Amino acid sequence: MLHQKKTKLIYGRLIADEILLADYKLVEMSRKKMIIAGSTALIAVIDSTRLIVANVGDSRGVINFKVTFDYPLKPKLVIANPDILEFELSTHRPQFLILASDGLWDTFSNEEAVLLLNQDFMNRILVQKV
DSSP states (O other), rough: OEEEEEEOOOOOHHHHHHHHHHHHHHHHHHHHOOOOOOEEEEEEEEEETTEEEEEEEEEEEETTTTTEEOOOOOTTTTOOOOOOEEEHHHHOOOOOOOEEHHHHHOOOOOOOOOOEEEEEEEEHHHHHHO
8 A cells, every 4th residue: 555654654645645635536526617716625534643734726724732733825737736744742732723715715814713712712721610
């Protein structure tokens, strides 16, 4: 199996292969129907203490420990080779992860989105204590 090294899955390769396969199928379908369109994908996998993130397009993710994985936009009509990042969660111990498309990020900055979620978490904790 190409996506497995000994007994450990290689998620980055698996995700990249699946994105490329989906891209191929969408391109073939759009050629048949004469449709020109694009899409974005932001995928996160947690395996034990590792976070693997793959991104194609203009989506973005933010982890509340001040690390942002903001990807540069890729040229239009390029095959969907995803950018893949890995984080060791036991080192960083994030409270949450935000994955969103440009609809959110056109409205909120990274800091505003994190602040909003932090406030919501604090409100829930206060309500539970009462």
